[in-house]
Amino acid sequence: MTQDLHRLLARRQPGYTLDAPFYTDADIFRQDLDIIFGRHWIFVGAEPDVPEEGDCMTVDIGPHAVVIARDDDRQLHAFHNVCRHRGARLLHERHSNVGNIVCPYHQWTYGLDGGLMFAAHMPKDFDTSCHGLRKVHLRSLAGLLFVCLAETPPADFDAMAEALTPYIAPHDIGHCKVAHTEDIIEPGNWKLTMENNRECYHCSAAHPELTRSIFAEGFGFAPVGAAAEAQAARFHDMVGTLHADWEQIGVPSREVDHLADRVTGFRTERLPLEDAGESETLDTRVACKRLLGDLSEKRLGALSLWTQPNSWHHFMSDHIVTFAVFPLTPETALLRTTWLVHQDAVEGVDYDKANLVAVWHATNAQDSGLVGKAGAGVRSSGYRPGPYSPDTESLVEKFCVWYIDRMKAGLAA
Amino acid sequence: MTAPDQAAFAVTFTVSGRSISCGADTFVLDAALASGLKLPFVCREGMCGTCKSKLVSGQYDMRHKGGIRPRDIERGLFLPCCSKPLSDLVIEK
Secondary structure, eight states: OHHHHHHHHHTOOTTBOOOTHHHHOHHHHHHIIIIIHHHSOEEEEEGGGSOSTTEEEEEEETTEEEEEEEOTTSOEEEEESBOTTTOOBOOOSSEEEOSSEEOTTTOOEEOTTSOEEEOTTOOTTOOGGGOSOOBOEEEEETTEEEEEOSSSOOTTHHHHHHHHHHHHGGGOGGGEEEEEEEEEEESSOHHHHHHHHTOOTTHHHHOTTGGGTOOGGGGTOOOOSHHHHHHHHHHHHHHHHHHHHHHHTTOOOSOEEESSSSSSOEEEEEEOOSTTOSOSSTTSSOSBSSOSTTOOOSOOOEEEEEETTTEEEEEOSSOEEEEEEEEEETTEEEEEEEEEEETTOOBTTTBOHHHHHHHHHHHHHHHHHHHHHHHHHHTSTTOOOOBOOTTTTHHHHHHHHHHHHHHHHHHHO | OOOTTSOEEEEEETTTOOEEEEETTSOHHHHHHHTTOOOOOSOSSSSSOTTOEEEEEOOEEEOOSSSSOHHHHHTTEEOGGGEEESSOEEEEO
């Protein structure tokens, strides 16, 4: 099977979609979980998911069950969600608040730092220090949480953090709260979900709510025809003017793209929005009256931020939307969307939740439908890899280049 | 359990309907077990939280080791295994 994978990786044609087995095959799916999700920095949530001492969050990355816990000194820790006694899963709720972490089976009791504090009925010479929870590497990127399951994680997380922290910092994730979370299961391989996110070729036809505020031109879109070219010119004028304005007030905006040339790949750019230009809402105005951090300017567009292999994010002056993708089966993936607002914002007073989530709730459902159509097509006998638009789908190509490179490196390791 | 010269308080369990005496220097769980009550417990040191119970009324002195969170205590929960009575207690158990 690994020989087949070597052959498929070697024959991937640049600029084309991947061969069908990459989207359907159970063995390649297992290699994805091992090489991509087991050895890279995986976005799992945000600090407001675990705001208080004793807060725990569970996350399943394929077969890897992980707990993120905040201890009484407010430090975050990540461990395997597996008791060192007989292997029972420790925490079952996605979010919980606990004193210590107590196995529900025989009450082995672990501190929030993962150390084993107590195990009843074990011999006197039983060494609790050898039976702490197995640690998982955890890093916070200005409040976005990443884990790496490998013993030695990719060393370039700090380079990503150095580049991206100034962009994220004005939005002050540390003082946000979770306003809403939505989990949907998309009917396609996780890479189809990611590829769909990396282009806006489909936006005009598929996303009436989203395109009220965003410009497809912000995602590598190449205009065709006079009207489209005029629109693109208007957009690029706005980018030039607004980037200068925003950077003047200390809000970094210019594009940084390391999607395909880093182990820990990423990209960001602050993009203008239509009309009022304030937020990705149906009326393009802020959905939350309480702005994030110390921001006083509503019209900051949307900072688009992506990380390989599994996340994208939109940061606006009033709210943040984060997206994490987790593979479930060869042909299904979990898309977890989280809406963050300022921790002092009051639902019903500062924001209406239905208005806050309207655009991305609708957009996710539309995207899920498209992923399902792609999934159904690539499993058909008639499927052959098809060509990407060199401009409009250049960022999809970068996802595929990154994936193929990382799989080759993983097999060689 | 209770020394003769030790002040004692009445501890009432609302679910079982039992009422026991607990010395001022005795952990509530120990007094309950000595009286034949069957309460869930494991560590007896305030770590595992297995004995966590709802206090309906009364004061106590608790020395736990992380088995209960401040927010639980604010909600009226306590750990009988590491708590001594400071008054008569009524416990929802």
